[in-house]
Amino acid sequence: MSDKTTRDQIIEAADRLFYQQGFDHTSFADIAAFVKISRGNFYYHFKSKDEILDAVIALRLQNTKKMLKQWEKDGAQPIDRIGSFIHILITNQAKILLYGCPVGTLSSELAKLDHKSHAEANQIFSLCRNWLGKQFAALGHGDKADALAMHILARSQGVATLSSAFQDDKFIAQEVAQMCDWLQLHAKNSTT
Amino acid sequence: MSDKTTRDQIIEAADRLFYQQGFDHTSFADIAAFVKISRGNFYYHFKSKDEILDAVIALRLQNTKKMLKQWEKDGAQPIDRIGSFIHILITNQAKILLYGCPVGTLSSELAKLDHKSHAEANQIFSLCRNWLGKQFAALGHGDKADALAMHILARSQGVATLSSAFQDDKFIAQEVAQMCDWLQLHAKNSTT
DNA sequence: GTCTATAGATTGATAGAC
């Protein structure tokens, strides 16, 4: 923890604060207070606030890739892997209830800001979409694999938004169970 | 249009700009330029920016009530009424692709800002939830009516978020069709 | 009821000492 570079500490603090407070509403003063450096020191590591955002998005892309790889390693069958994806709603439920989904809320904010990095932020969605599509393709849903991936992604987003609005963790549990039931209906032939 | 009070013009401009740019990112200067009044004039009509937000939320609550009443009038059967709700995704698709759902994105933003009016903004969700629950109850789903209402609400939110991220109007059409299919499966006895 | 002028705080960003 203490041997991390200042640059990495800034990125991690920004990652956290952008999620909790939003990108636009998080100031350098906020990040500086968190990392315990002066505001002027930022500009040795980054040219602008937008550059910090890009670094945060890059970090999230990297972490998402790691997570998907891990699920691919842990889950022998595509069904198990997709199940892992669905269950992040429960794994991260405490944070989701407070701040929603980090991917969806950042994408929505950058859309409203008409921010140049909006497309980059959406690559996190694309990563999940393609990975889910690959799993559904492995299940035998050739042409419908992408549509099924988008369906699961959308339902996860909706659960995050509504559970956060109503502070309802039971709703998360209900919907996760329903999505798993739905998944079983789409379990064609995996290995056979 | 021209005989509207300045106060109403401010509220309508704020309603539009809060949706397109976000609440926090919209300044008095933005609203003033839209309504063509001076910045100082705001404070004759409102005490603070938060008061404008409350007025905007009150307006949205009022408009939502009107819309739900109209659907109840137009649709003879609960199935038709729920169908009207699902189809707002298509009716408002142009705006949704650009700015997402006005209810969901405002709720998410106010959650991150830890804003005191977050609960008020969520009343728009509650309005829809209770109305949908009433329709499902009329369909004969006594104890499951609220869960079905939440399910439809969540799926609508997810479709709004993802279609906006991927700029995909075909995805909206696909999911709306699927939601209508799902709805038919839940069409127990309505009038009989 | 609307305006101009301005206060007071905060923002992102820069310059230069150490």
Add this chain to the structure above:
DNA sequence: GTCTATCAATCTATAGAC
């Protein structure tokens, strides 16, 4: 590499003329 000091712009909000 980190700091202090500071700039210029912007923000919400206020005061007072008309």
